[in-house]
Amino acid sequence: MSGATISTYASLHDVELCAHAAAGERRAFGELVRRHGSAIRGLLRRMGAQGAEADDVAQDALLAAFERIAEFRGEGTFAGWVKRIAARQYLRRLQREKRLAELAVEGTDDEADATAGDADHRIDLDEALKVLSPAERLCVSMCYGAGLSHGEAAEALNLPLGTVKSHVKRGLEKLRARLAPAESATAEGRRSNG
Template identity: 70%
Template sequence: MAKRPIDMHDVELAALAAAGGRAEFGELVRRHGSAVRALLRRMGAQPSLADDVAQDAFLTAFQKVGEFRGQGTFGAWVKRIAARLYLRRRSREARYVAELEGEPEPSGGVQAGELVDLDEALQALSEVERLCVSLCHGAGFSHPEIAQSLDLPLGTVKSHVKRGLDKLRARLAPVVDQHGRPADVRA
């Protein structure tokens, strides 16, 4: 009895998809679609744009699935495709250049009992910091790959990643009193 697509590993599905297996590629889309859209939203794409870019990324992946060799995960491979498509779209629209100069307003830490969403915390970063952190930690790009993709010097990318991570840590860290205890939000 043949294995069902749902029971197959991504590498098997990609190989069958490369041979024309639409159902197998559909299973890959089902497995990884939401993660790709989430990455794009974390990079700054509005939900509808994230959906459009994710669809384009999966179309590109379908056309190039024969190039996927299983060196790394399929999810990481398609996220890299999506991130590059998003960056190209941003570059074409020439919006990100103006946003590079904007700095977010500083914000304090999290009060005890307050829930913070990573996506919300990422919105506190400047656009370029959000892109660099998302590409590095969400899409698995190396610093040199980010530098090339964003056409920025390598040192600048490293600075944006470090500064962005520092801001995220500060934003997500609980606020404590002078004794190191969680601050009371009712005060």
């Protein structure tokens, strides 16, 4: 293929790239990988996969997406579709390694509390996710990072729906407390002055 064709891929929408990839144009899929590969690895890290493991699962998910590209109908985003594939593959890997059972049982203990006085520092999501238990992090990442519904996450994790909802609720509460220390301090100041 010529350089003009390759640069043409960069200007195409994901749905168009998927159609080209489904027709056998590997470079079109390569453009999708270039666009979304790091976001997939980021989601997997947020779910608990470490460095090389996140890379391996992302690669496996992208390979599965390539093999099933004709199934993508464009009803949602390509990124969301492949993130769901990656999340499910990571969960299967956890199940194979018997770590999922441990993660599902853990999480009722509060882990390290968010440090007060961090209002002057920028807090990123990866750091904030560290205050969550592994089960909370996994459920929040699946529902908000991979775009699965609570029911889909419960099915994938083989957990009761209420358990997943509880992990998500507790996780979001911890994230709000961690990511909004300035608001908390302001509200506390108003209560003590009022």
